[in-house]
Amino acid sequence: MSSTLDTYRKNTKKSARIFERSKKLHINGVSHNIRFFEPYPFVTKSARGKHLIDVDGNKYTDYWMGHWSLILGHAAPKVAEKVKKQIQDCWMHGTVNENTIEFSEIIQKAVPVAEKIRYVSTGTEATMYATRIARAKTRKKIIAKIEGGWHGYTTDLLKSVNYPFDQSESAGLIDEDHIISIPYNNLEKSISILESVKNNLAGVIIEPLLGGAGCIPATKEYLSGIQEFVHNNNSLFILDEIVTGFRFRFGCLYKTMDLDPDIVTLGKIVGGGFPIGVIC
Numbered sequence: 001m002s003s004t005l006d007t008y009r010k011n012t013k014k015s016a017r018i019f020e021r022s023k024k025l026h027i028n029g030v031s032h033n034i035r036f037f038e039p040y041p042f043v044t045k046s047a048r049g050k051h052l053i054d055v056d057g058n059k060y061t062d063y064w065m066g067h068w069s070l071i072l073g074h075a076a077p078k079v080a081e082k083v084k085k086q087i088q089d090c091w092m093h094g095t096v097n098e099n100t101i102e103f104s105e106i107i108q109k110a111v112p113v114a115e116k117i118r119y120v121s122t123g124t125e126a127t128m129y130a131t132r133i134a135r136a137k138t139r140k141k142i143i144a145k146i147e148g149g150w151h152g153y154t155t156d157l158l159k160s161v162n163y164p165f166d167q168s169e170s171a172g173l174i175d176e177d178h179i180i181s182i183p184y185n186n187l188e189k190s191i192s193i194l195e196s197v198k199n200n201l202a203g204v205i206i207e208p209l210l211g212g213a214g215c216i217p218a219t220k221e222y223l224s225g226i227q228e229f230v231h232n233n234n235s236l237f238i239l240d241e242i243v244t245g246f247r248f249r250f251g252c253l254y255k256t257m258d259l260d261p262d263i264v265t266l267g268k269i270v271g272g273g274f275p276i277g278v279i280c
């Protein structure tokens with residue numbers, strides 16, 4: 001192990017120097033916790049296809065692909081071409097534009113539950129709004145999430161993300177009482193927890209495949225059992241497809257499982273690496 005570290009240090013001297021500058025400016029030297037690793041992260045200079053190149057000229061096979069958003073690889077020529085052309089026309093209009101409409105038509109065709117669509121800049125915002133819509137629509141307050149489920153940094157859903165799921169995930173959260181957790185793929189236990197709060201249950205938010213928690217697929221029986229309970233109790237069934245959407249097929253996973261979610265959230269791949277969140 002130490003020889004691997006020695007080799008890493010030897011080959012990433014420029015990264016080490018640049019990272020010292022970053023440490024003076026950013027918390028732990030990074031702008032997202034997940035980007036730090038010991039002894040220090042290499043500093044990326046460029047990326048093409050499946051490779052990252054660092055400032056020392058080392059080439060890495062990238063299994064992270066921009067937080068999983070770059071399914072076509074880095075700097076995919078077809079995407080780059082379109083983006084270059086668009087940048088020459090304009091970027092932030094702040095007004096209605098036809099690109100949005102065309103994009104929504106594509107999403108709606110592939111994700112038929114998307115009767116109405118709203119765009120935001122991150123997946124975090126998409127799940128935050130989904131939570132709010134559920135509360136506003138049902139006039140109830142409790143949102144149930146999965147133990148280990150990650151839906152971004154929204155202050156609503158930042159609970160029971162990391163094992164053993166019994167500690168607060170962060171300071172500054174004030175409404176943890178209205179977020180409850182249910183165990184993934186354990187229908188009986190989940191239903192008994194939901195049963196105890198059903199009169200105040202605004203919705204349940206679930207990833208059809210737990211992404212951050214280790215790529216664990218939900219069973220069809222689990223998801224349809226939760227959906228049935230939720231619909232029988234006038235609550236909303238929210239599927240977070242920010243990781244799964246447009247990854248396994250051109251559309252969402254829910255369609256392959258005969259589900260009928262009330263809200264679907266998208267992000268990552270639909271933005272091709274550019275900031276996006278979608279509430280369907």
Ligand SMILES: Cc1ncc(COP(=O)(O)O)c(C=O)c1O
Nearest residue numbers: 122123124150151152211242243
């Ligand atoms: C399932 C899921 N939902 C929401 C998010 C938050 O998306 P963003 O990082 O764009 O805020 C993530 C991010 O990894 C995610 O995996």
